[in-house]
Amino acid sequence: GDSVTQMEGPVTLSEEAFLTINCTYTATGYPSLFWYVQYPGEGLQLLLKATKADDKGSNKGFEATYRKETTSFHLEKGSVQVSDSAVYFCALSHSSASKIIFGSGTRLSIRP
Amino acid sequence: NAGVTQTPKFQVLKTGQSMTLQCAQDMNHEYMSWYRQDPGMGLRLIHYSVGAGITDQGEVPNGYNVSRSTTEDFPLRLLSAAPSQTSVYFCASSYSTGANVLTFGAGSRLTVL
Numbered sequence: 001g002d003s004v005t006q007m008e009g010p011v012t013l014s015e016e017a018f019l020t021i022n023c024t025y026t027a028t029g030y031p032s033l034f035w036y037v038q039y040p041g042e043g044l045q046l047l048l049k050a051t052k053a054d055d056k057g058s059n060k061g062f063e064a065t066y067r068k069e070t071t072s073f074h075l076e077k078g079s080v081q082v083s084d085s086a087v088y089f090c091a092l093s094h095s096s097a098s099k100i101i102f103g104s105g106t107r108l109s110i111r112p
Numbered sequence: 113n114a115g116v117t118q119t120p121k122f123q124v125l126k127t128g129q130s131m132t133l134q135c136a137q138d139m140n141h142e143y144m145s146w147y148r149q150d151p152g153m154g155l156r157l158i159h160y161s162v163g164a165g166i167t168d169q170g171e172v173p174n175g176y177n178v179s180r181s182t183t184e185d186f187p188l189r190l191l192s193a194a195p196s197q198t199s200v201y202f203c204a205s206s207y208s209t210g211a212n213v214l215t216f217g218a219g220s221r222l223t224v225l
Contacts, residue, residue, distance in 0.1 A: 034213070043116075043202055043216030044155075089154065098143070098162055098209040099170065104154035 002027040006090050006103035013080055014111050021075040021106050023064075023090035031092040033057075033066055033073040034100070038087040047075075047088070082110045114138050118203050118217035125193045125224045133188040133220050135203030141215070143206045144186040148172065148199040149219075155202070161186055162209050193224045 007022040025033065032051045036044040048057030053068035062077045073090060090103040119134045137144065145160035147170075157170030161180040175197060177189040186205075190197060201220045206212040 036214075041218075043218045044204075044214070045216065046213045049213065093212075098160060098168070099157060100214060102147075102155040104152065 002031070002092060002094075002101050004090050004092055004101055004103035006088075006106050009087075009105075009107040010109055011106060012109045012111065015082055016079045017110075019075070019077040019080045019084075019108070021088055021090075021108070023073045023075065023103060025071050025073065025090075025092050027071075027092055027094070029094060030068070031094050033064070034091040034093070035062070035064055035073070035075050036089040036091060036102075038089065038105070040086070044089060080108075080110050082112055084108060085110045116203055116205055116215050116217035118201075118220050120220060121218065122221050123223070125190075125222065127194060127224060129193050130189070130191050131193065131222075132190075133201055133203075133222070135186045135188065135217060136184050137186075137203075137205045137215070138184065139205065139207075139215065140183060141205035141207055142183070143209050143212070144180065145170070145204050145214075146176070146178065146186070146188045147202045147204065149202060150199050158188065158201075190222075193222075195224045198222060198224045 003026045034049045035047040037047045038044045048059040050057040050066035056065045064075045087105045089105045093100040116137045146158040147155040156172045159178040161167045203217040204214040
Protein backbone atom coordinates (compact mmCIF):
# COMPACT_ATOMS: atom_id res chain seq x y z
CA GLY A 1 0.00 0.00 0.00
CA ASP A 2 0.88 3.66 -0.15
CA SER A 3 3.24 5.04 2.46
CA VAL A 4 5.25 8.12 3.40
CA THR A 5 8.66 8.09 5.08
CA GLN A 6 10.14 11.15 6.74
CA MET A 7 13.51 11.76 8.30
CA GLU A 8 13.45 11.18 12.01
CA GLY A 9 13.75 14.10 14.34
CA PRO A 10 14.17 16.04 16.32
CA VAL A 11 16.06 18.45 14.12
CA THR A 12 17.74 21.34 15.92
CA LEU A 13 19.18 24.28 13.98
CA SER A 14 20.41 27.78 14.71
CA GLU A 15 18.47 30.75 13.43
CA GLU A 16 19.23 31.62 9.78
CA ALA A 17 20.48 28.09 9.02
CA PHE A 18 19.42 26.19 5.90
CA LEU A 19 16.73 23.57 6.44
CA THR A 20 16.04 20.32 4.64
CA ILE A 21 13.53 17.75 5.86
CA ASN A 22 13.52 14.64 3.71
CA CYS A 23 10.34 12.93 2.58
CA THR A 24 9.99 9.95 0.28
CA TYR A 25 6.87 8.10 -0.70
CA THR A 26 5.65 4.81 -2.10
CA ALA A 27 2.51 4.98 -4.20
CA THR A 28 0.94 3.82 -7.40
CA GLY A 29 0.08 6.37 -10.03
CA TYR A 30 0.44 10.09 -9.44
CA PRO A 31 -0.64 11.19 -5.97
CA SER A 32 -0.78 14.76 -4.75
CA LEU A 33 1.83 15.59 -2.12
CA PHE A 34 1.52 17.88 0.88
CA TRP A 35 3.46 19.36 3.75
CA TYR A 36 1.49 20.19 6.87
CA VAL A 37 2.82 22.06 9.91
CA GLN A 38 1.72 21.75 13.53
CA TYR A 39 2.65 24.59 15.87
CA PRO A 40 2.72 23.86 19.62
CA GLY A 41 -0.74 23.25 21.03
CA GLU A 42 -2.49 23.55 17.68
CA GLY A 43 -3.93 21.36 14.96
CA LEU A 44 -2.19 20.76 11.65
CA GLN A 45 -2.42 23.30 8.87
CA LEU A 46 -1.42 23.09 5.25
CA LEU A 47 2.00 24.56 4.49
CA LEU A 48 2.28 23.75 0.78
CA LYS A 49 1.27 21.19 -1.82
CA ALA A 50 2.11 19.91 -5.31
CA THR A 51 -0.26 17.99 -7.54
CA LYS A 52 1.94 16.68 -10.35
CA ALA A 53 5.52 15.76 -11.16
CA ASP A 54 8.03 18.65 -11.23
CA ASP A 55 5.57 21.02 -9.54
CA LYS A 56 7.07 23.20 -6.84
CA GLY A 57 4.95 24.15 -3.85
CA SER A 58 5.96 27.19 -1.84
CA ASN A 59 4.72 29.20 1.14
CA LYS A 60 6.26 31.33 3.92
CA GLY A 61 9.75 30.82 2.46
CA PHE A 62 9.40 27.03 2.40
CA GLU A 63 9.65 25.08 -0.85
CA ALA A 64 9.26 21.48 -1.97
CA THR A 65 9.51 19.97 -5.45
CA TYR A 66 7.58 16.87 -6.55
CA ARG A 67 10.24 14.49 -7.87
CA LYS A 68 8.66 11.49 -9.55
CA GLU A 69 11.97 9.88 -10.51
CA THR A 70 13.18 9.77 -6.90
CA THR A 71 9.69 9.58 -5.32
CA SER A 72 10.61 12.47 -3.06
CA PHE A 73 9.13 15.74 -1.78
CA HIS A 74 11.83 17.25 0.42
CA LEU A 75 11.02 20.42 2.36
CA GLU A 76 13.56 23.26 2.24
CA LYS A 77 13.96 26.76 3.62
CA GLY A 78 16.94 28.99 3.08
CA SER A 79 16.97 30.79 6.44
CA VAL A 80 14.93 29.47 9.35
CA GLN A 81 13.52 31.55 12.19
CA VAL A 82 12.65 30.71 15.77
CA SER A 83 8.98 30.95 14.77
CA ASP A 84 9.48 27.97 12.41
CA SER A 85 9.80 25.64 15.42
CA ALA A 86 7.03 23.10 14.91
CA VAL A 87 6.31 19.54 13.80
CA TYR A 88 6.25 19.02 10.03
CA PHE A 89 4.27 16.25 8.34
CA CYS A 90 4.63 15.01 4.78
CA ALA A 91 1.47 13.47 3.28
CA LEU A 92 0.04 12.08 0.07
CA SER A 93 -3.41 11.56 -1.39
CA HIS A 94 -4.88 10.24 -4.60
CA SER A 95 -7.68 12.08 -6.38
CA SER A 96 -9.75 8.90 -6.28
CA ALA A 97 -9.06 8.07 -2.64
CA SER A 98 -10.86 8.91 0.57
CA LYS A 99 -7.76 8.84 2.75
CA ILE A 100 -4.75 11.05 3.22
CA ILE A 101 -1.62 9.20 4.32
CA PHE A 102 0.71 11.01 6.70
CA GLY A 103 4.34 10.45 7.57
CA SER A 104 5.35 10.18 11.22
CA GLY A 105 6.30 13.85 11.50
CA THR A 106 9.60 15.65 12.08
CA ARG A 107 10.01 17.96 15.06
CA LEU A 108 12.04 21.08 14.26
CA SER A 109 13.56 23.32 16.95
CA ILE A 110 15.31 26.57 16.07
CA ARG A 111 17.78 28.12 18.53
CA PRO A 112 18.01 31.94 18.68
CA ASN B 113 -14.94 32.08 12.53
CA ALA B 114 -15.29 29.35 9.94
CA GLY B 115 -13.47 26.15 10.70
CA VAL B 116 -13.51 22.90 12.61
CA THR B 117 -14.53 23.02 16.27
CA GLN B 118 -13.66 20.21 18.66
CA THR B 119 -14.87 19.78 22.23
CA PRO B 120 -13.70 19.16 24.85
CA LYS B 121 -10.06 20.26 24.63
CA PHE B 122 -9.08 18.11 27.60
CA GLN B 123 -10.70 15.09 29.22
CA VAL B 124 -9.69 12.56 31.87
CA LEU B 125 -11.56 9.27 32.02
CA LYS B 126 -11.36 6.15 34.09
CA THR B 127 -11.02 2.77 32.41
CA GLY B 128 -14.41 1.53 31.26
CA GLN B 129 -16.10 4.91 31.10
CA SER B 130 -17.69 6.14 27.93
CA MET B 131 -17.58 9.55 26.31
CA THR B 132 -18.10 11.40 23.06
CA LEU B 133 -15.69 13.77 21.38
CA GLN B 134 -17.60 16.37 19.42
CA CYS B 135 -16.60 17.75 16.03
CA ALA B 136 -18.47 20.38 14.04
CA GLN B 137 -17.58 22.26 10.87
CA ASP B 138 -19.35 25.19 9.23
CA MET B 139 -17.70 25.06 5.81
CA ASN B 140 -20.21 22.67 4.20
CA HIS B 141 -17.46 20.08 3.79
CA GLU B 142 -18.58 16.64 2.64
CA TYR B 143 -15.56 14.78 3.97
CA MET B 144 -14.83 14.49 7.70
CA SER B 145 -12.36 12.32 9.57
CA TRP B 146 -10.89 11.49 12.96
CA TYR B 147 -7.19 10.94 13.61
CA ARG B 148 -5.26 10.09 16.71
CA GLN B 149 -1.75 11.38 17.28
CA ASP B 150 0.69 9.44 19.42
CA PRO B 151 4.40 10.11 20.02
CA GLY B 152 6.51 8.60 17.24
CA MET B 153 3.44 7.28 15.41
CA GLY B 154 2.37 10.33 13.48
CA LEU B 155 -1.31 10.58 12.62
CA ARG B 156 -3.42 7.46 12.30
CA LEU B 157 -6.87 7.50 10.73
CA ILE B 158 -9.63 6.15 12.97
CA HIS B 159 -12.85 6.68 10.98
CA TYR B 160 -13.97 8.87 8.14
CA SER B 161 -17.13 9.96 6.37
CA VAL B 162 -17.68 11.04 2.78
CA GLY B 163 -21.12 12.50 3.46
CA ALA B 164 -24.13 12.45 5.76
CA GLY B 165 -25.17 8.89 6.52
CA ILE B 166 -21.92 7.37 5.24
CA THR B 167 -19.03 6.28 7.46
CA ASP B 168 -16.09 3.93 7.04
CA GLN B 169 -13.18 2.58 9.04
CA GLY B 170 -9.64 3.86 8.92
CA GLU B 171 -6.54 2.01 10.05
CA VAL B 172 -7.26 1.96 13.82
CA PRO B 173 -11.07 1.78 14.27
CA ASN B 174 -11.31 -0.69 17.17
CA GLY B 175 -12.85 0.77 20.32
CA TYR B 176 -14.39 3.76 18.52
CA ASN B 177 -17.77 4.42 16.93
CA VAL B 178 -18.89 7.26 14.69
CA SER B 179 -22.05 8.48 13.03
CA ARG B 180 -22.81 11.25 10.55
CA SER B 181 -26.43 12.34 10.79
CA THR B 182 -25.75 15.85 9.45
CA THR B 183 -23.15 17.38 7.15
CA GLU B 184 -21.86 19.57 9.99
CA ASP B 185 -21.30 17.07 12.82
CA PHE B 186 -19.12 13.99 13.18
CA PRO B 187 -18.90 12.78 16.80
CA LEU B 188 -16.44 10.11 17.93
CA ARG B 189 -17.64 7.76 20.66
CA LEU B 190 -15.56 5.71 23.04
CA LEU B 191 -17.88 3.07 24.49
CA SER B 192 -15.51 1.62 27.10
CA ALA B 193 -12.31 3.62 27.43
CA ALA B 194 -8.96 1.86 27.80
CA PRO B 195 -5.53 3.29 28.74
CA SER B 196 -4.37 2.52 25.18
CA GLN B 197 -6.79 5.20 24.00
CA THR B 198 -4.84 7.92 25.78
CA SER B 199 -3.93 10.21 22.91
CA VAL B 200 -4.55 13.50 21.20
CA TYR B 201 -7.48 13.34 18.81
CA PHE B 202 -7.93 15.52 15.76
CA CYS B 203 -10.99 16.02 13.63
CA ALA B 204 -10.38 17.15 10.05
CA SER B 205 -12.60 18.00 7.10
CA SER B 206 -12.32 18.83 3.43
CA TYR B 207 -14.58 19.86 0.58
CA SER B 208 -14.55 16.37 -0.89
CA THR B 209 -12.52 13.21 -0.93
CA GLY B 210 -9.33 12.81 -2.84
CA ALA B 211 -6.53 15.28 -3.14
CA ASN B 212 -8.17 18.07 -1.21
CA VAL B 213 -6.70 20.06 1.61
CA LEU B 214 -7.72 19.05 5.12
CA THR B 215 -8.79 21.62 7.70
CA PHE B 216 -7.99 20.44 11.21
CA GLY B 217 -9.53 21.21 14.56
CA ALA B 218 -7.35 22.25 17.50
CA GLY B 219 -7.38 18.78 19.03
CA SER B 220 -8.76 17.01 22.10
CA ARG B 221 -6.33 15.56 24.62
CA LEU B 222 -7.74 12.44 26.28
CA THR B 223 -6.21 10.65 29.23
CA VAL B 224 -7.56 7.28 30.35
CA LEU B 225 -6.50 6.19 33.83
